[in-house]
Each structure stands twice: as structure tokens, then as C-alpha cells.
Amino acid sequence: MWLPILGLILGVSLGFLTDIQIPQEYGNYLSIAVLAALDTLLGGIRAHMQRVYDDLVFISGFFFNILLAAALAFLGVHLGVDLYLAAIFAFGVRLFQNLAVIRRILLTKWSEVRKVSAANNSK
Amino acid sequence: MRRSWMFTAILFIVGFMVAVQYNTVQQPDERDTRDIWAIRNELAKERKLHSELLTEVRGLDETLKKYSGSEKGQAGQALSETVRELREQAGMTELTGPGIVIDVKPSEESIALGTPLHEVSPELLTRFVNDANRFKDINMEIDGKRITALSAIRDINGNTTVNGLPVQIPPFQIKIISADMKNSEKLYNFLQSSSLLDDFYLDDFVLEISQPAEDVTISGRTDPFENRFLKELPKGD
Numbered sequence: 010m011w012l013p014i015l016g017l018i019l020g021v022s023l024g025f026l027t028d029i030q031i032p033q034e035y036g037n038y039l040s041i042a043v044l045a046a047l048d049t050l051l052g053g054i055r056a057h058m059q060r061v062y063d064d065l066v067f068i069s070g071f072f073f074n075i076l077l078a079a080a081l082a083f084l085g086v087h088l089g090v091d092l093y094l095a096a097i098f099a100f101g102v103r104l105f106q107n108l109a110v111i112r113r114i115l116l117t118k119w120s121e122v123r124k125v126s127a128a129n130n131s132k
Numbered sequence: 133m134r135r136s137w138m139f140t141a142i143l144f145i146v147g148f149m150v151a152v153q154y155n156t157v158q159q160p161d162e163r164d165t166r167d168i169w170a171i172r173n174e175l176a177k178e179r180k181l182h183s184e185l186l187t188e189v190r191g192l193d194e195t196l197k198k199y200s201g202s203e204k205g206q207a208g209q210a211l212s213e214t215v216r217e218l219r220e221q222a223g224m225t226e227l228t229g230p231g232i233v234i235d236v237k238p239s240e241e242s243i244a245l246g247t248p249l250h251e252v253s254p255e256l257l258t259r260f261v262n263d264a265n266r267f268k269d270i271n272m273e274i275d276g277k278r279i280t281a282l283s284a285i286r287d288i289n290g291n292t293t294v295n296g297l298p299v300q301i302p303p304f305q306i307k308i309i310s311a312d313m314k315n316s317e318k319l320y321n322f323l324q325s326s327s328l329l330d331d332f333y334l335d336d337f338v339l340e341i342s343q344p345a346e347d348v349t350i351s352g353r354t355d356p357f358e359n360r361f362l363k364e365l366p367k368g369d
Contacts, residue, residue, distance in 0.1 A: 016140035017147040024151020031156050039153050046146045053139065064138060071142055 037086075038079045041093050041100075045074040048100045051107040058114045074100075223280035224352045227271055230316045231309035231348035234323070235340040236302045242336035249301050251292045256335055257285045257299070260306070263328055267319050269311040273350035275304040280353055295355065302337055307350045316344035 031039055049071040056062040078096045085092025166174070198210045219225050238249055261279060264272060272279040277294040284295065291298040310316040323329075323341050332339050 012136050013139040013143045016142075016144040020144040020147025020149075021151045024148045024155065028155060029152050031152060033156070036153070036156050039149065039156065043146070043149050043153050046142075046149060050142060050146060053142070057135070062135065064135065067142075068138065 037093055038082050041078040041082050041096050042075045044097060044100045044104070045078040046071060048104050048107070049074050051104060051111065055107045055110050055114075058111060222353070222357075223271065223278045224357075226349060226352050227309055228347055228349045229271075229309040229311075230313045230344060230346050231271075231307060231350075232316055232320050232323075232344050233342045233348060234306040234308070235342070236304055236306060236332070237338050237340060238302050239333060239336050239338045247336055250336075251299065251301050252332075252337060253335065254285045254287050254292050256331060257292065257294070259331065260328055261285065263326060264308060264319070264323070267310065267315060267322070269315070270319070271309045271350055273307045275299045275306070276351060278351060278353040283353075295353065307348050309348055309350055313344060313346070320344050 049067070052070065053062065053067045056067070078093075078100065081096045082093035085094075195210075195214060198213075199207065216225075220227070236252060238247075257274065261272065261274075264270060274285075274294050277283075277297050277299070279294070284293075286293060288296070288298075293299065308316075308319060310319055320341060320343065323339070329339055
């Protein structure tokens with residue numbers, strides 16, 4: 010549990026310390042890539058909790074989603090259609106769905122723990 | 133364990149991406165709040181600078197042409213001409229041209245009241261020079277001391293000095309030469325209506341500004357150049 014958090018902290022601090030900035034016109038691509046990455050990450054956590062996690066699916070999903078989102082945004086820019094909105098919508102909805110599933114699983118686990126402890130206490 | 137490392141790597145990438153995105157969004161730290169008129173003003177200022185720079189470049193091109201076009205014997209002449217021009221620019225030579233003469237005198241009231249005569253303060257003189265320098269291409273002399281980019285107006289042991297030489301107690305003259313008569317007239321009008329007259333009057337002085345004249349002569353700076361930074365290269369280098 011602590012290792013992934015350490016990875017996150019390391020990534021954020023490296024980003025801030027290097028002070029890397031990308032040109033404004035590519036800001037859309039990065040924002041959508043961040044959204045895709047978050048979506049995949051939450052999907053991975055959900056899969057892990059539902060015990061259907063698969064390494065290959067997770068890693069390929071992570072990079073594929075990012076690339077697809079960026080490609081959609083790129084295509085949208087060249088076609089004059091705000092296609093990145095479609096990606097934002099799709100990823101946004103999935104993000105919330107994943108969050109909802111994770112919340113339910115956590116709630117179920119928590120209520121089970123409570124039931125077990127209540128049963129132990131009554132003994 | 134492998135899963136944990138994978139999550140760590142992915143979270144590292146996500147964290148990095150988020151930080152970069154944050155940096156990018158925060159990029160313009162200050163919002164540009166200028167309105168269209170402020171931007172137009174700025175543009176006009178830049179255009180003026182542009183045209184000034186072009187004029188300068190043209191002048192330098194001409195000098196370059198003179199050097200390359202002249203034969204060996206004339207190269208020395210071109211060089212000495214450049215030196216003369218530079219001395220003129222630096223205010224080392226006497227200069228005659230259209231300009232105005234300003235007499236600084238004690239005010240009649242102060243004489244009538246018997247106020248003891250005193251010097252013009254360095255602050256007042258500096259203010260005068262700064263105000264006059266709003267006009268470009270002017271050459272100035274205060275009480276016979278030429279004002280150049282290196283001139284200092286300051287108080288030395290209670291005496292007001294220009295270039296380290298004391299300025300006498302009024303009356304004395306300030307002479308300003310402009311590029312042409314038109315500019316001299318502009319300067320004359322500006323000085324006539326400026327608050328400098330009031331500032332001098334508050335210090336018991338009056339400025340009598342003469343009409344622009346065709347031939348005003350100002351003297352050159354007398355003290356030699358001090359070369360502190362340029363160094364001669366040894367031969368063969």
C-alpha cells in the first residue's frame with residue numbers, strides 16, 4: 010500500500026522540481042491523458058478489489074487509453090470538431106462508475122467486518 | 133508484490149503528468165490586464181524604438197561603407213573622422229547650433245527682501261536636466277560645464293557641482309542646443325509652461341528663457357576620458 014503512494018509522491022515531486030512545462034497548445038492533450046490515466050488507475054483498483062485484476066490488461070489499458078485519448082483530441086483539432094469532449098465524457102462517466110463500485114466494495118467489506126466483530130462480541 | 137510495483141510505476145507516471153499539467157496551467161503567473169489602449173500605447177512606443185534603431189543601423193552601415201569603400205590611404209582619414217564624430221557624441225567638442233539660453237537669476241523679491249544669495253540646489257538642477265532630457269538630441273551646458281551621459285550633479289562640501297566643478301551662485305546661464313529650430317521652439321514652449329519655473333521661484337530664483345536663436349555655442353567637456361574597462365589586446369592575437 011505504501012509503495013504506490015511513495016511512487017505517486019515521487020512522481021509529483023519530480024514534476025514540480027523539474028518545473029517542466031509543455032506548450033499551451035498541447036495542454037488539451039495532456040489534460041485528457043491525465044484523465045485517461047486516472048480512469049485506468051481506478052479501473053485497476055476496482056479490478057484488484059473484485060479479484061479480476063490482470064497485469065496485461067491493466068498496463069495495456071493504461072497506455073492504450075492515453076494514446077487513444079490523445080489521438081482523439083488530435084483528430085478533433087484537425088477536423089475542427091471538439092472530439093476531446095467525447096473522451097472527457099466517456100472517461101468521466103467511467104471514472105465515476107469505477108469510484109461508485111470501489112465505494113460499494115469498501116462499504117460491503119466494512120459492514121462485514123462490523124458484523125464479524127459484533128458476532129465475536131456477543132460470544 | 134509484482135502488482136504493487138506495477139501500481140507504483142503507474143502512479144509515478146500519473147503523478148508526474150499531473151504535476152506537469154499543473155505547471156502548464158499555472159504558466160502565466162500574472163494575468164495580462166491591459167486594455168486595448170494600453171496595448172496600442174505600448175505598440176506605438178515599440179514602433180518608435182524600432183524606427184530609432186533603424187536610423188542608428190543606417191548610420192552604422194554608412195560608417196562601414198566608408199571604411200570598406202576607402203582605399204588604404206583614406207582608411208586613416210575615415211578612422212579619424214569616426215573618432216571626431218565619437219568625440220562630438222561624447223560631448224568633448226564645442227558645439228554650435230539652434231538652441232535657447234536660459235538665465236538663472238535671483239528673484240527680485242528675494243533681492244528686495246534682502247534674502248542672502250545661495251546656490252541652486254543639486255536636486256533642483258537634476259530636476260531641470262531630467263525635464264529637459266524629455267527632448268531627444270539635445271546638448272546642454274550649465275554654467276559653462278557640459279552635461280554628458282557621464283555628468284554628475286551633486287553636492288560636494290556644501291557646493292553644488294556639475295562634473296565635479298562648482299556652479300556659481302546665480303546669475304549664470306544654461307544653454308541647450310537642439311537638432312533644429314523646430315525642436316528648439318518646442319523646448320522653449322515646454323519650458324515656458326512647465327512647473328520648473330515655479331520650482332525655481334520657490335527657491336528664490338527666476339528662469340529667464342530667451343527666444344530660440346540660430347547660433348548658440350556650448351563648450352565641450354574639459355576633463356579627459358577615463359578608460360577603466362577597455363584593454364588593448366597584445367599584438368599577434
